[in-house]
Amino acid sequence: MTQLERQQWDVVVVGAGGAGLRAAIEARERGRRTAVICKSLFGKAHTVMAEGGIAASMGNVNAGDNWQVHFRDTMRGGKFLNQWRMAELHAREAPERVWELETWGALFDRTPDGRISQRNFGGHEYPRLAHVGDRTGLELIRTLQQKIVSLQQQDKREFGDYEARLKVFQECTVTRVLKDGERVSGAFCYERESGRFFVLEAPAVVLATGGIGKSFKVTSNSWEYTG
Numbered sequence: 001m002t003q004l005e006r007q008q009w010d011v012v013v014v015g016a017g018g019a020g021l022r023a024a025i026e027a028r029e030r031g032r033r034t035a036v037i038c039k040s041l042f043g044k045a046h047t048v049m050a051e052g053g054i055a056a057s058m059g060n061v062n063a064g065d066n067w068q069v070h071f072r073d074t075m076r077g078g079k080f081l082n083q084w085r086m087a088e089l090h091a092r093e094a095p096e097r098v099w100e101l102e103t104w105g106a107l108f109d110r111t112p113d114g115r116i117s118q119r120n121f122g123g124h125e126y127p128r129l130a131h132v133g134d135r136t137g138l139e140l141i142r143t144l145q146q147k148i149v150s151l152q153q154q155d156k157r158e159f160g161d162y163e164a165r166l167k168v169f170q171e172c173t174v175t176r177v178l179k180d181g182e183r184v185s186g187a188f189c190y191e192r193e194s195g196r197f198f199v200l201e202a203p204a205v206v207l208a209t210g211g212i213g214k215s216f217k218v219t220s221n222s223w224e225y226t227g
Protein backbone atom coordinates (compact mmCIF):
# COMPACT_ATOMS: atom_id res chain seq x y z
CA MET A 1 0.00 0.00 0.00
CA THR A 2 1.42 3.43 -0.98
CA GLN A 3 2.37 5.64 1.96
CA LEU A 4 0.79 9.07 1.62
CA GLU A 5 2.47 12.18 2.95
CA ARG A 6 0.09 13.96 5.34
CA GLN A 7 0.43 17.52 6.59
CA GLN A 8 -1.67 19.26 9.21
CA TRP A 9 -2.86 22.85 8.73
CA ASP A 10 -5.50 25.04 10.37
CA VAL A 11 -6.88 26.23 7.03
CA VAL A 12 -6.47 24.98 3.47
CA VAL A 13 -7.34 27.46 0.72
CA VAL A 14 -7.88 25.88 -2.69
CA GLY A 15 -7.15 28.47 -5.38
CA ALA A 16 -4.68 31.35 -5.63
CA GLY A 17 -6.69 33.93 -7.58
CA GLY A 18 -7.87 37.15 -6.00
CA ALA A 19 -10.39 35.32 -3.82
CA GLY A 20 -8.03 32.61 -2.57
CA LEU A 21 -5.09 34.89 -1.84
CA ARG A 22 -7.25 37.37 0.08
CA ALA A 23 -8.77 34.49 2.11
CA ALA A 24 -5.30 33.11 2.87
CA ILE A 25 -4.04 36.51 4.03
CA GLU A 26 -7.04 36.89 6.34
CA ALA A 27 -6.60 33.42 7.84
CA ARG A 28 -2.86 33.94 8.38
CA GLU A 29 -3.39 37.40 9.91
CA ARG A 30 -5.79 35.79 12.38
CA GLY A 31 -2.95 33.49 13.39
CA ARG A 32 -4.09 30.36 11.53
CA ARG A 33 -1.49 28.13 9.90
CA THR A 34 -2.63 28.34 6.30
CA ALA A 35 -1.85 26.33 3.17
CA VAL A 36 -2.72 27.69 -0.28
CA ILE A 37 -2.88 25.25 -3.15
CA CYS A 38 -3.27 26.03 -6.85
CA LYS A 39 -3.20 23.85 -9.90
CA SER A 40 -1.10 26.18 -12.05
CA LEU A 41 1.87 28.42 -11.33
CA PHE A 42 1.49 30.92 -8.51
CA GLY A 43 0.36 34.13 -10.22
CA LYS A 44 -1.19 32.40 -13.22
CA ALA A 45 -4.78 32.49 -11.90
CA HIS A 46 -7.56 33.71 -14.13
CA THR A 47 -7.70 36.92 -12.07
CA VAL A 48 -4.71 38.31 -13.99
CA MET A 49 -6.94 38.57 -17.07
CA ALA A 50 -9.30 41.11 -15.49
CA GLU A 51 -8.78 44.35 -17.35
CA GLY A 52 -11.72 46.69 -16.71
CA GLY A 53 -11.18 47.25 -13.02
CA ILE A 54 -12.68 46.74 -9.58
CA ALA A 55 -16.27 47.93 -9.08
CA ALA A 56 -16.41 49.98 -5.88
CA SER A 57 -18.85 52.81 -5.11
CA MET A 58 -16.23 55.27 -3.92
CA GLY A 59 -18.06 58.14 -5.60
CA ASN A 60 -14.80 59.75 -6.75
CA VAL A 61 -16.04 60.59 -10.22
CA ASN A 62 -19.77 60.86 -9.56
CA ALA A 63 -20.70 61.72 -5.97
CA GLY A 64 -24.17 60.23 -6.49
CA ASP A 65 -22.76 56.71 -6.20
CA ASN A 66 -23.22 54.62 -3.05
CA TRP A 67 -23.24 50.96 -2.03
CA GLN A 68 -27.02 50.64 -2.37
CA VAL A 69 -26.93 51.58 -6.07
CA HIS A 70 -24.01 49.20 -6.58
CA PHE A 71 -26.00 46.45 -4.83
CA ARG A 72 -29.01 47.11 -7.07
CA ASP A 73 -26.84 47.07 -10.23
CA THR A 74 -25.25 43.78 -9.11
CA MET A 75 -28.59 42.11 -8.45
CA ARG A 76 -30.03 43.43 -11.69
CA GLY A 77 -26.96 42.33 -13.67
CA GLY A 78 -27.32 38.87 -12.16
CA LYS A 79 -31.00 38.70 -13.17
CA PHE A 80 -31.77 38.47 -9.43
CA LEU A 81 -30.28 34.99 -9.32
CA ASN A 82 -27.35 36.23 -7.15
CA GLN A 83 -27.01 35.27 -3.53
CA TRP A 84 -28.22 38.64 -2.27
CA ARG A 85 -26.22 38.60 0.96
CA MET A 86 -22.98 38.07 -0.99
CA ALA A 87 -23.93 40.88 -3.38
CA GLU A 88 -24.61 43.13 -0.39
CA LEU A 89 -21.26 42.36 1.25
CA HIS A 90 -19.51 42.91 -2.07
CA ALA A 91 -21.17 46.30 -2.60
CA ARG A 92 -20.60 47.46 0.98
CA GLU A 93 -16.97 46.35 1.30
CA ALA A 94 -15.55 47.02 -2.17
CA PRO A 95 -14.30 50.59 -1.46
CA GLU A 96 -12.47 49.40 1.66
CA ARG A 97 -10.88 46.54 -0.30
CA VAL A 98 -9.60 48.98 -2.95
CA TRP A 99 -8.04 51.18 -0.24
CA GLU A 100 -6.56 48.10 1.37
CA LEU A 101 -4.88 47.14 -1.90
CA GLU A 102 -3.28 50.59 -2.05
CA THR A 103 -1.94 50.26 1.50
CA TRP A 104 -0.42 46.93 0.42
CA GLY A 105 1.33 48.50 -2.56
CA ALA A 106 -1.07 48.71 -5.53
CA LEU A 107 -1.25 52.04 -7.29
CA PHE A 108 -4.51 52.85 -9.07
CA ASP A 109 -4.93 55.43 -11.82
CA ARG A 110 -5.84 58.91 -10.57
CA THR A 111 -8.37 61.66 -11.26
CA PRO A 112 -6.85 65.09 -12.08
CA ASP A 113 -7.29 66.05 -8.40
CA GLY A 114 -5.45 62.95 -7.20
CA ARG A 115 -8.26 60.63 -6.14
CA ILE A 116 -8.57 57.03 -7.32
CA SER A 117 -10.02 57.21 -10.82
CA GLN A 118 -13.20 55.32 -11.69
CA ARG A 119 -14.55 54.51 -15.11
CA ASN A 120 -17.78 53.36 -16.66
CA PHE A 121 -18.46 49.69 -17.23
CA GLY A 122 -21.41 47.70 -18.54
CA GLY A 123 -24.22 47.29 -16.04
CA HIS A 124 -22.99 50.00 -13.66
CA GLU A 125 -25.07 53.17 -13.32
CA TYR A 126 -22.10 55.37 -12.36
CA PRO A 127 -18.40 55.39 -13.28
CA ARG A 128 -17.32 52.91 -10.64
CA LEU A 129 -14.35 50.81 -11.74
CA ALA A 130 -11.08 51.54 -9.97
CA HIS A 131 -8.39 50.49 -12.42
CA VAL A 132 -4.70 50.29 -13.21
CA GLY A 133 -4.63 50.95 -16.95
CA ASP A 134 -5.89 47.73 -18.52
CA ARG A 135 -3.95 45.46 -16.19
CA THR A 136 -5.95 45.74 -12.95
CA GLY A 137 -6.10 41.98 -12.33
CA LEU A 138 -2.35 41.67 -12.76
CA GLU A 139 -1.77 44.48 -10.25
CA LEU A 140 -4.24 42.88 -7.85
CA ILE A 141 -2.49 39.50 -7.96
CA ARG A 142 0.97 41.09 -7.80
CA THR A 143 -0.06 43.06 -4.71
CA LEU A 144 -1.63 40.09 -2.91
CA GLN A 145 1.42 37.94 -3.67
CA GLN A 146 3.68 40.67 -2.33
CA LYS A 147 1.58 40.76 0.85
CA ILE A 148 1.96 36.99 1.20
CA VAL A 149 5.72 37.26 0.81
CA SER A 150 5.84 39.99 3.46
CA LEU A 151 3.89 37.77 5.89
CA GLN A 152 6.29 34.92 5.15
CA GLN A 153 9.23 37.22 5.86
CA GLN A 154 7.66 38.06 9.25
CA ASP A 155 7.43 34.33 9.99
CA LYS A 156 11.06 33.83 8.98
CA ARG A 157 12.07 36.44 11.55
CA GLU A 158 9.80 34.96 14.23
CA PHE A 159 10.14 31.21 13.62
CA GLY A 160 13.18 30.88 11.34
CA ASP A 161 10.95 29.41 8.63
CA TYR A 162 9.27 31.32 5.78
CA GLU A 163 6.54 28.70 5.54
CA ALA A 164 5.80 28.29 9.25
CA ARG A 165 2.31 29.77 8.96
CA LEU A 166 1.72 30.33 5.26
CA LYS A 167 2.75 27.94 2.53
CA VAL A 168 1.91 27.89 -1.18
CA PHE A 169 1.68 24.59 -3.04
CA GLN A 170 1.79 25.52 -6.71
CA GLU A 171 1.12 23.21 -9.65
CA CYS A 172 -0.80 20.97 -7.29
CA THR A 173 -4.40 19.96 -7.93
CA VAL A 174 -7.01 19.08 -5.35
CA THR A 175 -8.94 16.10 -6.67
CA ARG A 176 -11.13 15.54 -3.64
CA VAL A 177 -12.26 17.37 -0.54
CA LEU A 178 -12.02 14.91 2.34
CA LYS A 179 -14.62 14.45 5.07
CA ASP A 180 -14.59 12.85 8.48
CA GLY A 181 -18.23 11.91 9.00
CA GLU A 182 -20.21 15.04 8.22
CA ARG A 183 -17.27 17.40 8.71
CA VAL A 184 -14.72 18.54 6.16
CA SER A 185 -11.29 17.28 7.17
CA GLY A 186 -8.90 18.20 4.37
CA ALA A 187 -8.02 17.81 0.72
CA PHE A 188 -6.49 15.08 -1.43
CA CYS A 189 -3.85 16.55 -3.73
CA TYR A 190 -1.76 15.67 -6.77
CA GLU A 191 1.54 17.35 -7.61
CA ARG A 192 2.01 17.77 -11.35
CA GLU A 193 5.80 17.88 -11.44
CA SER A 194 6.48 14.68 -9.48
CA GLY A 195 3.18 12.83 -9.88
CA ARG A 196 3.02 12.25 -6.12
CA PHE A 197 -0.19 12.32 -4.12
CA PHE A 198 -0.44 13.94 -0.71
CA VAL A 199 -3.07 14.94 1.84
CA LEU A 200 -3.52 18.32 3.51
CA GLU A 201 -5.51 17.82 6.71
CA ALA A 202 -7.42 20.82 8.09
CA PRO A 203 -10.68 21.52 9.92
CA ALA A 204 -11.44 24.32 7.43
CA VAL A 205 -11.17 24.18 3.64
CA VAL A 206 -11.90 27.31 1.58
CA LEU A 207 -12.88 26.65 -2.04
CA ALA A 208 -11.76 29.61 -4.16
CA THR A 209 -11.39 27.75 -7.44
CA GLY A 210 -13.02 30.36 -9.66
CA GLY A 211 -15.69 29.76 -12.25
CA ILE A 212 -16.45 27.30 -15.00
CA GLY A 213 -16.29 29.52 -18.09
CA LYS A 214 -14.62 26.79 -20.11
CA SER A 215 -17.91 24.94 -20.26
CA PHE A 216 -18.65 27.25 -23.21
CA LYS A 217 -17.00 26.42 -26.53
CA VAL A 218 -16.27 30.07 -27.29
CA THR A 219 -15.11 32.07 -24.29
CA SER A 220 -12.54 34.66 -23.24
CA ASN A 221 -11.97 32.68 -20.03
CA SER A 222 -8.56 31.11 -19.47
CA TRP A 223 -7.90 27.46 -20.29
CA GLU A 224 -7.86 26.51 -16.63
CA TYR A 225 -11.35 27.82 -15.90
CA THR A 226 -12.78 24.34 -15.73
CA GLY A 227 -14.61 24.41 -12.41
Ligand SMILES: Cc1cc2nc3c(=O)[nH]c(=O)nc-3n(C[C@H](O)[C@H](O)[C@H](O)COP(=O)(O)OP(=O)(O)OC[C@H]3O[C@@H](n4cnc5c(N)ncnc54)[C@H](O)[C@@H]3O)c2cc1C
Pocket residue numbers: 014015016017018019020037038039040044045046047048049050051052053054055137172173174175208209210211220221222224225227
Ligand atom coordinates in the same frame (compact mmCIF):
# COMPACT_ATOMS: atom_id res chain seq x y z
C1 LIG B 1 -11.26 38.45 -20.17
C2 LIG B 1 -11.84 38.68 -18.79
C3 LIG B 1 -11.84 39.94 -18.25
C4 LIG B 1 -12.37 40.17 -16.98
N1 LIG B 1 -12.36 41.44 -16.48
C5 LIG B 1 -12.86 41.69 -15.25
C6 LIG B 1 -12.84 43.00 -14.69
O1 LIG B 1 -12.40 43.95 -15.31
N2 LIG B 1 -13.32 43.20 -13.44
C7 LIG B 1 -13.83 42.15 -12.70
O2 LIG B 1 -14.25 42.37 -11.55
N3 LIG B 1 -13.85 40.88 -13.20
C8 LIG B 1 -13.40 40.64 -14.44
N4 LIG B 1 -13.43 39.35 -14.95
C9 LIG B 1 -13.88 38.28 -14.06
C10 LIG B 1 -12.79 37.98 -13.02
O3 LIG B 1 -11.55 37.86 -13.67
C11 LIG B 1 -13.08 36.69 -12.21
O4 LIG B 1 -14.40 36.72 -11.71
C12 LIG B 1 -12.12 36.56 -11.03
O5 LIG B 1 -10.78 36.69 -11.47
C13 LIG B 1 -12.29 35.25 -10.31
O6 LIG B 1 -11.32 35.19 -9.28
P1 LIG B 1 -11.16 33.89 -8.41
O7 LIG B 1 -10.10 34.12 -7.39
O8 LIG B 1 -12.52 33.48 -7.91
O9 LIG B 1 -10.72 32.75 -9.44
P2 LIG B 1 -9.38 32.54 -10.32
O10 LIG B 1 -8.59 33.78 -10.47
O11 LIG B 1 -9.79 31.79 -11.54
O12 LIG B 1 -8.54 31.56 -9.43
C14 LIG B 1 -8.91 30.19 -9.32
C15 LIG B 1 -7.75 29.48 -8.69
O13 LIG B 1 -8.17 28.15 -8.36
C16 LIG B 1 -7.18 27.23 -8.78
N5 LIG B 1 -7.84 25.94 -8.95
C17 LIG B 1 -8.97 25.65 -9.67
N6 LIG B 1 -9.29 24.34 -9.52
C18 LIG B 1 -8.35 23.81 -8.69
C19 LIG B 1 -8.13 22.51 -8.15
N7 LIG B 1 -8.95 21.48 -8.42
N8 LIG B 1 -7.04 22.31 -7.35
C20 LIG B 1 -6.20 23.34 -7.06
N9 LIG B 1 -6.38 24.60 -7.53
C21 LIG B 1 -7.43 24.81 -8.34
C22 LIG B 1 -6.57 27.85 -10.03
O14 LIG B 1 -5.28 27.32 -10.28
C23 LIG B 1 -6.51 29.32 -9.58
O15 LIG B 1 -5.36 29.54 -8.80
C24 LIG B 1 -12.92 39.11 -16.23
C25 LIG B 1 -12.93 37.84 -16.79
C26 LIG B 1 -12.42 37.63 -18.08
C27 LIG B 1 -12.49 36.25 -18.67
